Amino acid sequence: MDYLTSAEDMRQWAWLLTSSLLLAVILVAVSASLPQCASQFSQRSTRPRKKHRVPPQTALLFPIALLLAVRGPDFFPTGTGNFMLAIYCGTGLALITLPLCIAAGTAAIGNPLARKGRAMGSPATVLAGRRYATHPGPIARLVSGLVIAIALLIQIYAWNGYMGLPARQAEETRHRIGDSLVVAQNSPALTEAQVKHVLQASPVPTEAAALIASPDSNHLQVQASCTALTTLKLPCIETELPPGAGYNDPRLDELLRWFSDETARVTVRPGSVAQALTAKDSSRQLILVSSDGRALPTAPFKKIFYEMRPMGVDVDYLGESWLRPALVREKQGNWIVLFGAAGVLVLSLAFGFAGLAELTRAGRALTPLSVLTANHRVLALATAWNVLIPMALAALTGAMFGTWLATPLATAGGSSIPNSLLGSIVLAVTVIAIGLWAYGVRTAHAMANSWRPNGE
Numbered sequence: 001m002d003y004l005t006s007a008e009d010m011r012q013w014a015w016l017l018t019s020s021l022l023l024a025v026i027l028v029a030v031s032a033s034l035p036q037c038a039s040q041f042s043q044r045s046t047r048p049r050k051k052h053r054v055p056p057q058t059a060l061l062f063p064i065a066l067l068l069a070v071r072g073p074d075f076f077p078t079g080t081g082n083f084m085l086a087i088y089c090g091t092g093l094a095l096i097t098l099p100l101c102i103a104a105g106t107a108a109i110g111n112p113l114a115r116k117g118r119a120m121g122s123p124a125t126v127l128a129g130r131r132y133a134t135h136p137g138p139i140a141r142l143v144s145g146l147v148i149a150i151a152l153l154i155q156i157y158a159w160n161g162y163m164g165l166p167a168r169q170a171e172e173t174r175h176r177i178g179d180s181l182v183v184a185q186n187s188p189a190l191t192e193a194q195v196k197h198v199l200q201a202s203p204v205p206t207e208a209a210a211l212i213a214s215p216d217s218n219h220l221q222v223q224a225s226c227t228a229l230t231t232l233k234l235p236c237i238e239t240e241l242p243p244g245a246g247y248n249d250p251r252l253d254e255l256l257r258w259f260s261d262e263t264a265r266v267t268v269r270p271g272s273v274a275q276a277l278t279a280k281d282s283s284r285q286l287i288l289v290s291s292d293g294r295a296l297p298t299a300p301f302k303k304i305f306y307e308m309r310p311m312g313v314d315v316d317y318l319g320e321s322w323l324r325p326a327l328v329r330e331k332q333g334n335w336i337v338l339f340g341a342a343g344v345l346v347l348s349l350a351f352g353f354a355g356l357a358e359l360t361r362a363g364r365a366l367t368p369l370s371v372l373t374a375n376h377r378v379l380a381l382a383t384a385w386n387v388l389i390p391m392a393l394a395a396l397t398g399a400m401f402g403t404w405l406a407t408p409l410a411t412a413g414g415s416s417i418p419n420s421l422l423g424s425i426v427l428a429v430t431v432i433a434i435g436l437w438a439y440g441v442r443t444a445h446a447m448a449n450s451w452r453p454n455g456e
Contacts, residue, residue, distance in 0.1 A: 059104035065093035128385035150398030158406035160333035170319025210276035391433035
């Protein structure tokens with residue numbers, strides 16, 4: 001209700017909004033007309049129609065989509081909207097075109113597998129190869145479903161790590177400089193007496209500095225007394241430091257890294273902190289630095305700011321505001337990964353039982369062959385070709401495919417995918433595949449034992 005949209009944003013993305021609306025109208029119209037046209041055609045025609053398949057050439061879309069998903073985000077600055085959009089579109093296209101590639105690959109290896117089976121004298125391999133070539137759908141659904149499920153789980157882990165990047169940077173900052181620097185975010189205008197009152201509240205010798213960031217230009221200004229500038233190992237003269245310049249005090253390096261980037265210009269100016277905090281249309285931070293490097297407690301500063309301002313001021317260590325929610329996010333991410341892994345295992349069982357059902361339906365021809373030749377290994381090998389081998393290969397392929405899709409996030413600073421997670425997924429799915437294979441073999445043996453000739 002009453003949500004206002006920026007006119008500048010609307011003008012910038014008007015072309016995308018207009019084209020999206022037109023595309024939506026076209027898709028709705030086509031989707032509504034196709035079923036009607038199909039039903040009219042089926043009513044007019046009395047000839048049996050051949051079942052149409054997707055052309056195998058469409059499998060070539062998958063490597064293109066995978067290339068876009070892995071390397072497309074490299075063309076945009078990390079963290080921008082275009083960077084995120086490239087990841088979303090590339091990942092979505094790769095997941096959509098993956099079943100086409102798997103189906104085409106299954107059909108392609110069918111005839112060579114059948115020839116290999118004839119050369120080896122393995123009827124189960126021959127039948128599996130022929131079925132791969134003529135009916136690749138069941139195997140493609142089993143493999144692609146598992147691969148997509150594993151890839152989505154890895155994506156969840158990668159996104160959780162990417163979202164926690166600022167928190168990890170805050171931990172690194174805390175490790176490098178400790179608690180010797182405190183920031184009063186968006187500090188209000190203070191008088192000289194109030195600044196002095198804040199410094200007197202500290203139990204250790206403390207100096208104050210003002211950090212002013214201009215929103216219109218990539219420019220920072222550090223203004224403080226000569227004593228504070230000396231504490232930060234800066235010259236007590238007005239000077240402009242070049243972008244990316246290294247500083248003798250690591251606290252200043254960390255401070256500027258959090259409030260700017262490497263291209264920012266930094267102006268050092270000796271002067272009154274209270275005067276700098278009166279700057280308008282700028283982001284104002286009051287920086288409190290320990291003179292002797294000892295830790296600064298935040299409680300006295302928070303107390304004094306609450307006394308001066310009823311609403312108080314956000315006073316914390318550098319980057320500390322990211323650490324507290326990061327703990328909650330980390331716990332939530334662990335639960336998400338846990339439930340996601342459980343979901344992958346459930347899907348493995350579902351796809352595996354679907355494969356067994358397909359084998360039971362289409363494998364009745366194997367029962368007379370195994371009984372009349374007294375060769376029950378045919379059933380075991382047929383079940384392996386239809387359940388065990390596809391599921392094991394799907395687990396390995398899903399781990400590799402998911403890791404490739406997560407490359408842009410890992411490169412951008414997200415957590416790398418641990419080998420323990422990948423190994424656990426592959427091992428769990430393989431164990432389920434072995435269990436389903438054993439169950440399928442037992443079921444096939446029961447069918448063979450109950451088979452009796454009936455004029456076949």
